[in-house]
Amino acid sequence: MSASSEHPAPAPTNVRRPARRVTRDYSVLAKVVRDSGLNGRRYAYYWTRLIATVLAFAMVWAGVVLLGDTWWQLVLAAALAVVLAQLAFLGHDSSHRQVFRSRAWNDWTGRVLANVFVGLSHMWWTTKHNAHHEAPNREGHDPDISPGVIAFTPAVLVSRHGWRRWFARRQGWFFFPLLTLEGLNLHVASVRTVLGRAPVVHRGVEVPVLLTRLVLNVAVLVILLPPAIAGAFLAVQLGLFGVLLGGAFAPNHKGMPIVPADAEVDFLRRQVLMSRNIRGNVVVDFLMGGLNRQIEHHLFPSMPRPNLRHIQPLVREHCATLGVAYVEVGFFASYRIVVGYLNDVEHRARDPFECPLAAQLGR
Template identity: 75%
Template sequence: MTVSTSPPAGPPTPRARPTSNATVRDYSVLAKIVRESGLLRRRYTYYWTRLSLAVLAFGAVWAGVALVGDSWWQLALAAALAFVLAQLAFLGHDSAHRQVFRSRPWNDWTARIIANAFVGLSISWWTAKHDAHHTAPNQVGQDPDISPGVVAFTPEVLASRRGWRGVLARRQGWFFFPLLTLEGLYLHVASVRRLVSRRPVPHRGVELPLLLSRLVLYVAALAVLLPPGIAAAFLGTQLAVFGVLLGAAFAPNHKGMPIVPAGADVDFLRRQVLMSRNIRGNPVVDLVMGGLNRQIEHHLFPSMPRPNLKDVQPLVRAYCAELGVTYTEVGFFASYRIVIGYLNDVPGRARDPFSCPLAASLGR
């Protein structure tokens, strides 16, 4: 079954059951409403405050490392540094989506400096991967976040696992969070590999020196300031906590939602809403997840400043209800239960996306 994605031609009949002609116009109607609401305006005070506080916190943690010295309390500072780096990574994410400034170069260079110089990640590598995810979330062969890897996200990949790999894959949900402790190391390694590869990389001449300098200076600072055992424990703790914080922010947003077949053609609004999941919460959840808990709104309007997502959410929810498009939102801990349950039973839970709720939403 396919749905045309040709350009919108005009507003649909309110509350009409979607048809192949109406669905292609649904997003343009919503986008016009959101533009007129003013929620796409930049939030400079918010972002300059967040950026300043994050950089100050980064410096404060390193000052603490120097002052505490030879003590296992350094592990608490390692966890604190991981939290600060995660917050910087979220700000880099926002800037890469051009949420922060009106100027494209300002956004791009802010993301480049935050990612490479502070966090130690290649923004070019991450942006290419993340843009592909936004283009086709949960679509086989197009979304790199569900591509074959350590974790099998689709029945086809799971079926290809044999022997001990197959046994582990059938209970991979229980290993998911332990595996996230390696995510921080993986992100650094993948970034370096991309920048030293022969593949074309924008601004490689800037990113590679920044990234390598950050990684080398980080390890050198630990070696100078701390005894070897504590330095190694600090590095391991920081990488593990950083990986869990980032992975736990991204994983609940799509894992366990419908998997889209490789050849499917779904209109933009339903592609983004039906494959995404929001996480209910409070300011603490917003902080820990970097605003990604409002994933539906973020996917519909990726350049919308993070603090405006909570304001557009009621509008999006009401519009989806009017169209009969399923809008999924669950609690914080419930989202992780869903992810673990899905990964432990991929064949049973990777349902046909054109049964329920997608088929009903498309009127097929």
């Protein structure tokens, strides 16, 4: 892996690509992929996963009832977190229209999975995630690098002072502990969205369903288990759920080039140069919900998850032909890069090496 993969720099501002390059570089690849037939639906794959995962959800709760007053319930709490993460990944696929040909079927499948099973607002999630896909790692546009507990960009870092500055310079070491709070954060953000003043599509469905799901989750545990075990169950489930989801999304973009708000980058480079693939096996595919092939997913977001590995050689070859850097690292190496970047955002994002994005755009 080149140094540029580990130490991304900001892209140059006010860069304009020729119109031919803006359209043709991607359209050529899109035609090759379209001719391959890999855009077709994978009904057997998704129906099998949907049914199996919902059954697993039911079995975990049946186990909670049967097991009763014992600390072994924490094993089921961990199992529930894994199942919920898989349901969230299926909801993600539905929101991208990967599952069905029908837009309504995809939307309602995603809405049911998110609100009924996972306890997240479908509207909040799709709005946030679509904005990310539109402009990955672009300042002021990508909500995944917006100011928060963690400073993802130099601009955010320099605005912090005192203990917040101290924390920002060491935030990489706190990254995984903070992920244990991400599950709770997702639920809170969902509730704030559906109860807020901003317009929410199908608010009349999301508000009662989402609130009922969240209340029932806690109520059932309190009724069935002693307070200490119920609290520990909820903590384990929420903590591991946050780690699984955050751990699946973070390695794909964190530590890749940060794009200034006013930079203009064509679609293919916008998606490839700001994304990172994670090498692995079936275990990595499972844990990351197929998001380890992030470059292919960003280029063809409506393509069914199992087909992404088949187009990977096509995408890699096309990028090599264009001289576009295609970054892929190992599972553990990706987290090492993320932690290292977060601990030194100011310099990792400004090192004077030849950034792959800057090289592609003629810096």
